[in-house]
Amino acid sequence: MTPFLISLTQQILLFAIGGFLFGLHVEGSVLAIGLVAFAQALALVALGVLITAVLRSIQQVGAISNVMTILAAGLAGALVPFAALPTVVQKIAPVAPSYWAMQGYEAVILGKPFVEVLLPIAVLVGFAVVFSTIAVRCWRTDDVKVDWT
Secondary structure (H helix, E strand, O other), rough: OEEEEEEEEHHHHHHHHHHHHHHHHHOOOHHHHHHHHHHHHHHHHHHHHHHHHHOOOOHHHHHHHHHHHHHHHHHOOOOHHHHHHHHHHHHHHHHHHHHHHHHHHHHHHHOOHHHHHHHHHHHHHHHHHHHHHHHHHHHOOOOOOOOOO
């Protein structure tokens, strides 16, 4: 639960600071932005659980997480405008949850109809389900050592 709350808090702070420091004005509804944030947090936490289930050490988790964060930001258009990315990158971007989060946030910020936010939300929830399902199948209970003394 804590990683989920941390993710939601980070997103709230980003929008609050963006509004305060940079004059970011969200044209869409608070509900829509909340749903995108909720769905993104679900997908991120599920991905974190999957990474933890697959890898063998905290060092591996840290290294892979850092690389994946940078790649995801690039695929989503967070580092450079999406239109400036090479065509091949634009074509593979939809495989990243960050791409769908950016699509949802963009729709809300620009005040597009609520229906345009539903696809990104649904895809993010779909990522969460897929990541969670794979994580459950990959989880190694034989590695868990509990000392009840």
